[in-house]
Amino acid sequence: MTKLTIRGNMATALGAKLCRPDVIPAYPITPSTLFPEKISEYIADGELDAEMIRVESEHSAMSACIGASAAGARVCTASASQGIALMSEMLFIAAGMRLPIVMAVGNRALSAPINIWCDHQDTISQRDTGWLQFYAEKNQEGLDLMIIAFKVCEDKRVLLPAMVGIDAFVLTHTIEAVDVPDQKLVDEFLPKYEPELRLDPEKPMTFGSFGTPEFYQEFKYMQTEAMEKAREVIDEVFAEFKKKFGREYRKITPYKCEDADVIILTMGSMSGTARAAVNKMREEGKKVGCCKLTVYRPFPAKEIVELTKNAKVVAVLDRDISPGFGGALYGEVSAAFVNEEKHPFITNYIIGLGGRDILIEDFEWIYERSMDVIKKGRVEKPVQWVNLNEEVL
Amino acid sequence: MEKTVKKRRIFLMEEIKMYEVRFHGRGGQGAVTAATILADAAFHEGKDVQAFPMFGVERRGAPVAAFMRMDTKPIDIKTQIYEPDCVVVLDPTLMSVVDVTKGLKENGKIIINSSKDPKEFNLGKGKVYTIDATEIAIKHGLGTKTNPIVNTAILGAYSKAVGNVKIESIEEAILQNAPRKKEENRKAAVEAYEKTRGE
Amino acid sequence: MVKVTLGAVNKIAGSSKNYKTGDWRTLKPVIDLEKCKKCWACYKYCPEGCIEKTEKGPIVDYDFCKGCGICANECPFKAIEMIMEER
Numbered sequence: 001m002t003k004l005t006i007r008g009n010m011a012t013a014l015g016a017k018l019c020r021p022d023v024i025p026a027y028p029i030t031p032s033t034l035f036p037e038k039i040s041e042y043i044a045d046g047e048l049d050a051e052m053i054r055v056e057s058e059h060s061a062m063s064a065c066i067g068a069s070a071a072g073a074r075v076c077t078a079s080a081s082q083g084i085a086l087m088s089e090m091l092f093i094a095a096g097m098r099l100p101i102v103m104a105v106g107n108r109a110l111s112a113p114i115n116i117w118c119d120h121q122d123t124i125s126q127r128d129t130g131w132l133q134f135y136a137e138k139n140q141e142g143l144d145l146m147i148i149a150f151k152v153c154e155d156k157r158v159l160l161p162a163m164v165g166i167d168a169f170v171l172t173h174t175i176e177a178v179d180v181p182d183q184k185l186v187d188e189f190l191p192k193y194e195p196e197l198r199l200d201p202e203k204p205m206t207f208g209s210f211g212t213p214e215f216y217q218e219f220k221y222m223q224t225e226a227m228e229k230a231r232e233v234i235d236e237v238f239a240e241f242k243k244k245f246g247r248e249y250r251k252i253t254p255y256k257c258e259d260a261d262v263i264i265l266t267m268g269s270m271s272g273t274a275r276a277a278v279n280k281m282r283e284e285g286k287k288v289g290c291c292k293l294t295v296y297r298p299f300p301a302k303e304i305v306e307l308t309k310n311a312k313v314v315a316v317l318d319r320d321i322s323p324g325f326g327g328a329l330y331g332e333v334s335a336a337f338v339n340e341e342k343h344p345f346i347t348n349y350i351i352g353l354g355g356r357d358i359l360i361e362d363f364e365w366i367y368e369r370s371m372d373v374i375k376k377g378r379v380e381k382p383v384q385w386v387n388l389n390e391e392v393l
Numbered sequence: 394m395e396k397t398v399k400k401r402r403i404f405l406m407e408e409i410k411m412y413e414v415r416f417h418g419r420g421g422q423g424a425v426t427a428a429t430i431l432a433d434a435a436f437h438e439g440k441d442v443q444a445f446p447m448f449g450v451e452r453r454g455a456p457v458a459a460f461m462r463m464d465t466k467p468i469d470i471k472t473q474i475y476e477p478d479c480v481v482v483l484d485p486t487l488m489s490v491v492d493v494t495k496g497l498k499e500n501g502k503i504i505i506n507s508s509k510d511p512k513e514f515n516l517g518k519g520k521v522y523t524i525d526a527t528e529i530a531i532k533h534g535l536g537t538k539t540n541p542i543v544n545t546a547i548l549g550a551y552s553k554a555v556g557n558v559k560i561e562s563i564e565e566a567i568l569q570n571a572p573r574k575k576e577e578n579r580k581a582a583v584e585a586y587e588k589t590r591g592e
Numbered sequence: 593m594v595k596v597t598l599g600a601v602n603k604i605a606g607s608s609k610n611y612k613t614g615d616w617r618t619l620k621p622v623i624d625l626e627k628c629k630k631c632w633a634c635y636k637y638c639p640e641g642c643i644e645k646t647e648k649g650p651i652v653d654y655d656f657c658k659g660c661g662i663c664a665n666e667c668p669f670k671a672i673e674m675i676m677e678e679r
Contacts, residue, residue: 005433005442098599117448159598169448170471175429176443177436197601204605211600218596272469355448357473 002180008171009034011139011178012078012104012164015146017048018186019102022073025053025064027083030116031168032106035078058083062090062101069099070207072198074150076101080168081108084122088129094161095130096223097208100153100193101161102146107135107268107319108168109354117355118168120268124296124320124328130223132162132230133297137271139176141294142166144247147186151237154193157229167269169355181245189244227298234295251300254307256282257289261312262370263344264290265304265333268319270351270358277363288367293329301336309337313345313370317386319352326350326383345373351386362386411464412557413474417493418483421453423544426570427483428459431548434558434566435463443468456491463557479555480519482506483526483543494518504550504589506543511592524550524589526581533577533584545571545578549585560586613640617659619674625649627671634663634672 006014013035016024026036042048053068055061058079069075079087084105094101105123109115123133134149136142142164149162166172199207211219238249255275257263266274271292281288291307293300308314318327325331330348337343349366352358365386373379414431418424425446432444440463447458460474476496482488482505494503494516501519505511508528511521526543536542545567552560564579571578597603623634628649635643635650639662642653652663664672 003436005429005436005444096600116450167471169445173448174443174445174471175432177441197598197603206602206605206607207599209600209602215594215596219600222596222598269471273471276469359472360470 001182003177004180005175005177006139007034007173007175008136008139008142008166009078009104009106009173010038011143011176012146012166013038013042014178014180015143015164016076016102016104017042018143018181018183019074019076019147019150019190020048020187021050021076023051023053023064023068023075024077025055025061025068025075026077027055027058027061027079029058029080029083030106031108031172032078032080032083032104034172035104035106058086059090062087062094065101065103066090066094066097066099067199069094069101070097070199072193072195074154074193075099076103076146076150078104078106080106081110081116081122084126085110088126091126091129091131091161093208096219098159098223098226099161100150100159102149102153103131103161103163104142104146105163105165106168106172107165115354116168118170118269118319119353119355120165120319121321121353123163123165126163127297127328130160130227131297132158132160132227132234132295133165134162134295135165135268135293136167136171137269137292137294139166139171139174140178140247141249142171143178143180144241144245144249145294147181147190148234148237148241148249150193151190151240152230152233154190155230155233155237158226158233160223160226160230165268170269179247185244189240231298231300234298249294251295252291252293252303252307254291255289257291257307257311259287260289261287261374262289262367263308263311263314264288264363264366265293265308265314265316265329266290267293267296267317267329270317270319273358273360274317274363277360280360281364281367286367290363296329299332299336301332304333305336305340308344309340309342311344312374313347315347315349315366315370317349317351317366321350321353330383345370345379346382347373347379348383349386350383356387359387410466411462411468412479412555413477414461414479414481414551415474415477416459416461416481416483417487417491418457418459418544419453419487420451420455420457421540422457422483423542424457424459424483427481427544427548428461430545430563430566430570431461431551431558432463433570434548434562435461437565438558438562440465441468443471445473448473456487477501479504479551481547481551483547502554504547504554506547511590520592522550522554522589522591524585526550526585529581529584529588533574533581535574535577535581546581546585549582549587550589552582553586553589554591612655613658614653614655617654617657617677619659619661620654620657620677621652621659621661621663621672622675623650623652624671624673627669629669629671631668633666633668637662637666 109119274290316330416424428444432442443462479502506526508525526546529546530541642656
């Protein structure tokens with residue numbers, strides 16, 4: 001194992017390279033551009049034996065991914081923001097055709113107004129495409145989750161594509177120390193991809209063919225069942241990964257939640273800052289914990305209920321917004337509790353949109369709002385915006 | 394906004410012992426590379442590190458900043474750097490355009506690429522160190538006379554002035570990270586280390 | 593019983609040949625080989641690919657011709673006439 005100090009984009013590119021992909025169709029977009037740059041460098045330097053396809057749009061990038069994957073190749077790509085929005089149509093097709101493509105995402109806000117900085121709107125908006133979704137807290141997780149994603153996706157019980165999200169700039173452009181697993185170990189962990197059926201001119205067949213009303217619903221049911229199966233496969237792969245590489249991953253990772261009255265739920269790079277904030281507040285005697293979601297699809301509803309059912313308030317942080325509702329994660333956490341007899345107050349905080357820095361003080365503010373809820377015994381404002389500068393409104 | 398940001402950061406520096414550095418340069422001068430090499434050097438001394446550019450777009454010649462954070466413990470926080478312990482100025486002409494002491498801690502350090510004596514700078518806070526990194530860079534053939542590459546030389550001055558990363562580690566990190574003229578870059582750092590002047 | 597397949601894969605190649613689309617037709621193209629100069633415009637423009645090139649001239653495969661009339665429209669010598677299908 002070697003230790004390198006590298007940017008997040010390089011971590012995901014290196015993670016991809018260790019998986020020995022055969023085909024990488026990609027269209028560069030900020031903040032993911034370094035990914036295709038690194039991949040083409042690896043190929044040019046002879047470190048990676050693969051085909052890089054330069055396409056004219058993200059829609060074409062995903063189309064090429066689908067074709068290559070159907071032909072039996074191990075395929076990855078990278079994108080962000082508007083690129084993912086343009087891909088949307090093909091994302092549904094990749095999942096419906098049950099192709100285990102892995103995409104590294106530099107999570108970035110969507111226009112308008114144009115913004116190249118971090119939030120989770122791009123991937124959250126694609127949550128219904130049928131792709132698995134992983135979110136990394138740091139560069140190490142970005143690298144590891146690429147390997148984990150391929151292993152989960154290529155499992156015969158799953159056969160679905162996955163997105164691995166690393167936060168724009170906060171991770172994509174930030175240099176951190178990363179343990180790089182040995183190629184030999186990765187090869188043992190992730191054997192060659194051998195699909196049962198593949199596109200082959202010698203033996204022609206039709207992929208993703210017509211689904212009439214008599215059958216379409218059954219196709220979708222099969223696809224949904226595969227996503228359900230992914231739950232146990234993810235746990236198995238996490239366990240195997242820990243055995244092989246020593247690093248532990250969980251769908252949700254709690255921190256100081258055992259006796260916490262308030263549990264703050266986070267996703268992505270803000271999770272580290274949340275832990276630092278919890279440490280500080282714990283020293284002040286506040287009963288607060290936090291929990292990071294690494295897997296967003298399939299949604300770990302059971303795990304979240306189990307962890308938070310005895311807390312008084314669950315504060316759900318969303319780096320995304322569904323106008324007319326609130327944050328996506330908030331909706332899903334609330335839904336997870338709907339048939340439970342007893343549940344905590346569930347509140348929502350919209351935070352860090354378009355690269356607004358997320359500070360320790362923000363978590364303290366959220367804790368104070370949660371204590372207000374406990375004192376009053378009711379939630380007056382379920383959805384609140386954190387660090388909103390009302391002076392410019 | 395400025396005020397609230399300042400308030401936010403005070404406890405952090407008191408309670409979480411870490412060291413934060415901000416580099417000022419112009420797009421294309423290698424401020425990000427300097428932050429990267431310093432992070433790599435600190436990392437090889439066993440510290441946890443982060444290095445990052447000013448988030449967003451960079452244009453050649455426009456004022457840019459780069460950041461480095463290190464700690465003996467694993468770094469959890471992902472916030473940007475508002476109150477650095479040290480500021481490194483790669484291009485002295487920036488000082489009339491940018492407030493390089495912004496957010497700098499009262500007892501912080503400022504390392505300036507300049508042939509002047511540190512006493513000639515009156516910045517109101519921080520301890521000033523100077524090094525004529527431009528002269529050293531030109532002497533070692535780094536960049537051109539009009540566009541010298543001073544980012545490795547200035548790291549030698551950092552090691553001398555701050556002392557929390559050894560010059561040997563910086564030399565090693567330069568050899569690892571410099572894209573070309575590795576040995577010249579290393580020598581420039583060592584020469585700068587020897588010639589750094591403090592108040 | 594037909595079962596749904598993973599990723600909607602149809603393993604039988606060329607199964608669309610079993611769908612005789614000729615019965616979608618109301619008008620059918622009839623080629624006057626006297627007027628035909630064998631320029632093959634009809635062959636090139638047929639969206640169904642059901643016009644065959646032969647020594648004698650183009651021959652329409654009425655099993656698959658949907659009667660769209662593109663061949664008649666494109667023929668520079670007006671050698672193709674669309675006539676009412678007699679059933």
